[in-house]
Each structure stands twice: as structure tokens, then as C-alpha cells.
Amino acid sequence: MQVFMHPDLELSANALIDASLGVRYELTTDAAWLAKELRREPCVEDLVPVFARHQGVNEADAQRALYQFMGLLDVYGGIRITWDQPLRLFDHFKMSMVWRTRYQGTWSGFVRSVTRAYWLWLVCLTLMLGCMQMFAKGELASVWLIMPAIALMTCVIHEAGHAAAAKIAGVPFVFLARSAGLAILYRTPEGWRARFIAGCGPALAVVFCGACWATNNVAALRFVCTIAAGLHAASLLPFLADGKTIWRKL
Numbered sequence: 001m002q003v004f005m006h007p008d009l010e011l012s013a014n015a016l017i018d019a020s021l022g023v024r025y026e027l028t029t030d031a032a033w034l035a036k037e038l039r040r041e042p043c044v045e046d047l048v049p050v051f052a053r054h055q056g057v058n059e060a061d062a063q064r065a066l067y068q069f070m071g072l073l074d075v076y077g078g079i080r081i082t083w084d085q086p087l088r089l090f091d092h093f094k095m096s097m098v099w100r101t102r103y104q105g106t107w108s109g110f111v112r113s114v115t116r117a118y119w120l121w122l123v124c125l126t127l128m129l130g131c132m133q134m135f136a137k138g139e140l141a142s143v144w145l146i147m148p149a150i151a152l153m154t155c156v157i158h159e160a161g162h163a164a165a166a167k168i169a170g171v172p173f174v175f176l177a178r179s180a181g182l183a184i185l186y187r188t189p190e191g192w193r194a195r196f197i198a199g200c201g202p203a204l205a206v207v208f209c210g211a212c213w214a215t216n217n218v219a220a221l222r223f224v225c226t227i228a229a230g231l232h233a234a235s236l237l238p239f240l241a242d243g244k245t246i247w248r249k250l
Contacts (some may be wrong), residue, residue, distance in 0.1 A: 002042045003070060004080045006102050008174070011035055018076065020104065021172050021187040030055070034069055043084075076185050077102030077176045096120075096179045103175040105184075110163060113175035117182035118152045125151075147224050150212070154205045154228040158235075159184060161204030162197055169193040198245035205232040 010017040014032040016025040027035065034051065041047045044066065052062035073079045077100045101116060103109035125148035133145065159175075162184050166173045171189045175182065189197060209229035213222050234240065238247040 001044045002082045002084065003038060003044055004042050004082070005035070005039055005073070006078050006080060008102065009073075009078050011039065016078070020174050021076075021185070023187055031069060034066070038069075074100055077174065093179075098178065100176040100178050100183075102185075103177060105163065105166070105173045105175065109175050110160065113177035113182055114156050114159070116177040116179065118155065120179045122148055122152055144220055147220065150221065150224055151228055154209055154232060155182070157208045158201045158205040158232055160201075162201040164204075165197040165200035169196055171197065194248075195246045198242040199236070202232040202235045202242055205229070 008018055008020045010019055011032070014027050014029060016027060016035065017023075018025065033054070037047060037050065041050065044063075048059050048063045048066060051066055052059045055062060055065070057065075070079055079099070080101065081095050081099050083095070096116075101113070103113040103116075126145065129145050129148065159182050163173065163175075166184070166186060166189075169189065171186050171193055173184050173186045176185050177183075186197065206229045209225040209232070213225040213229075216222065235242045236246060237243045
């Protein structure tokens with residue numbers, strides 16, 4: 001397995017500087033050494049014994065510490081992983097579901113991150129409904145085949161709302177995508193900016209669902225829009241991600 005640090009991250013003494021977000025992450029001496037070695041030797045299998053000798057520990061403990069460090073970098077999309085053996089399809093799939101990929105906060109970055117985040121869900125759900133249609137001998141309404149696309153579109157619009165709000169508020173951000181979903185990493189906005197960004201995502205998704213419900217009289221489509229609107233609105237509750245930001249310190 002090869003691990004490459006994202007070019008957004010610049011090493012400076014005992015710190016990592018995030019060029020896109022303008023944030024400085026302070027590191028311990030050992031973590032800074034490990035980051036420099038990771039830049040020099042991306043192959044995990046070769047780096048583990050080097051790290052073990054440097055720390056005076058066995059290779060199992062060194063590997064555990066290295067993976068922990070990689071997990072910390074992954075929180076803000078700071079690493080990219082490739083596999084030396086291309087036929088290990090399960091490892092590739094597991095990596096795409098777990099590790100995040102960072103994309104710039106641009107239109108191009110948004111399209112690429114959305115594609116990475118939702119293509120697998122779209123394909124699987126569409127195939128599932130296609131099989132149901134086949135076993136039902138065509139009696140299943142064709143509109144159900146587009147339901148996955150409508151449901152995922154609400155998620156895309158939710159994240160687009162956050163991104164547009166961040167642009168308006170002048171807050172730097174990047175997209176973090178994996179096959180299980182999409183998130184946005186900000187440079188920790190405060191006050192009205194944080195609440196504005198948090199609220200725009202679910203608000204835009206709810207408006208989209210309401211517009212779809214009002215302009216269509218297909219019962220199945222209205223049902224999906226109602227459920228999706230409820231789920232997006234629920235994200236504003238105080239114990240969920242967007243709600244925590246909005247209700248914090250109020």
C-alpha cells in the first residue's frame with residue numbers, strides 16, 4: 001500500500017500548513033518526523049520497519065501508530081492511498097468506502113466529489129429497482145426507476161447549499177468525498193457565518209423537495225419528496241450536524 005500526502009499540505013518544522021484552508025496544524029516531534037518520512041517513503045510496508053527502529057518499538061506497534069497517524073490525516077482529506085496489487089478488488093472497494101478524497105472548493109471539484117460520493121449508491125439502487133421491475137413483469141411503475149436519482153439529487157443540492165453559502169460568506173472550504181457520502185471541510189467559521197452555512201444546505205434541499213412535490217402529481221414522486229424533505233429538515237435538530245452549529249451558543 002502506498003500513501004501520498006495531499007499537495008495542499010506543506011511541511012514546516014513541526015507543523016502541517018493547509019494551503020487551501022489557510023490553517024496550521026501543530027504536530028508533535030514524532031508526528032512531524034513521521035510526516036517527513038511519509039513524504040520520502042510512501043510505501044507503508046517499507047516505512048514500518050524504519051519507524052520501528054526510530055522509535056525503538058516492535059513493528060506491530062509501529063504499524064499501529066502509522067495507521068493512527070494516517071487516520072488523523074484522513075480527517076481532512078490529507079492523504080491518498082493506492083494499492084500495489086491491482087487485482088485486490090476488495091481492498092480497493094474497502095479503501096473507497098473508508099478513505100476520503102479531497103477536492104478543491106470549485107465547480108469542477110464539486111462535480112468530481114459528487115460523482116465519487118454518489119455513483120455507487122445510484123448504480124446499486126437503480127439495479128435493485130430494475131430487478132424488482134423484471135420480477136414484477138413490468139407491473140412496477142416506471143417512475144420508481146428514477147427515484148434513486150431524485151433522492152440523491154436532494155443530497156447533492158444539500159451540499160451545494162452549504163458550498164454556495166460558504167462562497168457568499170467568504171469562508172475557504174474543500175470537499176471531502178468517499179463512496180459512502182460527501183462532506184465539506186471549512187476553515188472553522190464563527191458566528192453568523194457558521195449558522196448561515198449550516199442552515200443553507202438543508203433549507204435549499206427542502207425547497208427543492210417542495211418544488212418537486214408541487215410541480216408533480218405522481219404519488220410515488222411526492223412520497224419520496226416528502227420523506228427526503230423530512231430527513232433534510234431533521235438535520236437542523238440540535239443533536240445533529242447542522243443543528244449543532246446553528247443552535248450552538250444561542
